[in-house]
Amino acid sequence: MDIVIKGGTLVLGEGVFPAEIGITGEKVAAVGQSLDGGRVIEATGCLVLPGGIDAHTHLGLSLGPDLASSDDFESGTIAAACGGTTTVINYAEQCGYASLLEALDAWQAKAAGRAVIDYSFHMLIIDPCPDVIEEMAAIVQQGVTSFKALLAYKGIVMLDDAQLFRVLERARDLRALVNVHAENGHLIDELVAACRAAGQTAPRYHALTRPEVAEAEATERALALAEAAGAPIYIVHITCARAVDALRRAQARGQAAFGETCPQYLLLDERVYESEDFDTAAGYVLSPPLRERGNQGALWTALTAGTIQTVGTDHCPFTREQKARGRDDFTLIPNGLPGVETRVPLLYHYGVREGRLSLSDWVRLTATNPARLFGLYPRKGTLLPGSDADLVIFDPGKRVILDAGHLHTHTDYSPYAGWEVQGWPRHVLQRGRFIVEDGEFVGQAGGGRFIPRRPFALPASLA
Ligand SMILES: [Zn+2]
Missing domain, CATH: 2.30.40.10 (Urease, subunit C, domain 1)
Structure with missing residues (x-):
């Protein structure tokens, strides 16, 4: 040896x-x-x-010609490595390509030669026209065995119910897992329009226009569509007790329904939006937003009860300067937080040390379960x-004070600034x-490899 x-x-x-x-x-x-x-x-x-697996990152996300998440595949994977994560599954957007395969090639090119840890992709579907539905098979053949659909961001990436149902049916036939961002985009747009009309522009209105009910309803609906399609489903970034309840009921019905939450929803709450300082409040703008603190107990319980199987990060950092685009209009604040470097240590400190998780729970949630659900086990996890x-x-x-100056992600603030773990x-x-x-x-750019994943199979054990 x-x-x-x-x-x-x-x-x-x-x-x-x-x-x-x-x-x-x-x-x-x-x-x-x-x-x-x-x-x-x-x-x-x-x-x-085992090295951590973060199944929810947005390295290199482009939100237009002059706006991208501030970590590319190199800086973001260096941050991941330093925090104990050795594999990321990043979201591959369609990025203006009509063809999923062309989009996937573009994402492969973004990561190749840059990533310092191993990586895979979930393929986002924004326009499930017949050609795209057909092409999903070719994506699965490349080892990208999960797709993402959103029920929010109307007019940009949102799918309607019929479109999501078609994606779920096709994924079922291809043995792929559909990850759903569950917020009701129609309702959110109505609430945003009302805020605009009333001249309400501050970051706090981001949270007020994306209420828990928008997530609870969309979670119920996504689970119902998956039930109708007979398809497995994975709900990303669950934030609140009502969404956990919906997932638990689907599981009780016998559905292959899985869920993810993120450290920010376990540890931070909506009071941060009350800050009078724009930079502070805008730094916490993400979707879904942080919730009322009473939800955190339900999320922790869901982790040990096996209702929620994974903790990802939704790592999507922006700098203060990028966030400042929304100084006069909260809808222009780019959505997202850094998190890939702090996930494993935060779950250790606030989970294991504070008695909420066992050591095995910690590893299951951050490595083993993502590997099992996304076709990487037992090679990884x-x-x-x-x-x-x-x-x-x-x-x-080892004690570490979380501070942007010491963390490796390319942004100039930490949502956990000053916390000691x-x-x-x-x-x-x-x-x-x-x-x-x-x-x-001590690694190097290009040291990471694309890892083809196996098709979805119902894991024998998760909880
Ligand atoms: Zn995300």
Whole structure:
């Protein structure tokens, strides 16, 4: 073996064990005791876990000719690596292409030679005309086995019910998973028009025009359409108790219905929008918006109850200058927050340390379940002999103050500025190579690979 990691506690979604890990080349070769190898990595006092999988990122998202999310595939994946994530599944927008295949090629070109960690894509569908529905098969053949549909952003990317139903039916036949952004775009536009008419332009109106009921209704509707189509469905960025309830009821009916939430919905709440400082409030503008704090308990409970299976980030950072486009009109504030670097440590600190999650829950939510749902398991999301040697040696004692100056994402603020967390990655390996060593990034642009994913199959176990 080339590398042996000794002395650590192995944390898998399946359980927690004292074990050594042996690595040969790019793969885990052995998990056990008294392994012999070339380089020994001492991990006493540390947790050894599979590299995180963030199934919801928007690196390189273009929102027009002169506006893009501030992380490209290089800066965003460096940030991910430093925070213990070794695979991202990024949203590939149709970006003006009529053909999904051309759009996917364009996204492959954006990532190739830039990404420092492994990556895949979910293919966004904004115009499910017959040609596009037909072309979904070719996308699945390339190993992109999930699609995204939105019920919000009317006139831009929103699908109507008939269109979503067609996408769900086709995905069912192709064994692909449809990820749905569930907010009622019609209702939101009505509320926005009323705010505009009343001269209400501040960031707080972003949240007030995207109320919980808009999410609850669209979640119910998306789940109903998936039920009618007999298709599996994955609801992204669930924020509130009412949407959790809808998902739980669908699961009780026997639907293959899955959900994701994000650290910002577990840890932040709508009071940030009351700030009189535009930059502060605008920094938290994302969709769906942050909610009333009472929802957080329902989200944490849903994570341990198995109602929500994954924690992604919706990583989509913008700088303060970019956010300032909406100084006089909240609808022009680009939507999104940074998060890819802080996901695994925040879930450790506020989940495991504060007693809300077990160690295995933490790894299941941030690595194992995304791998199982999105066709990457057991190559990724676990550390079994034959798995990719993507792993994190996590120091549970290291204290870090979250601050934009120290984080690697290309933006000039952190939504968690000043928060201190305990627990941070010390070393991160991807396919047997160090990409973070003693907290310093040591990987290289282009070191990441596109990972074709298997078709969707109902996981044997998730919760
Ligand atoms: Zn998103």
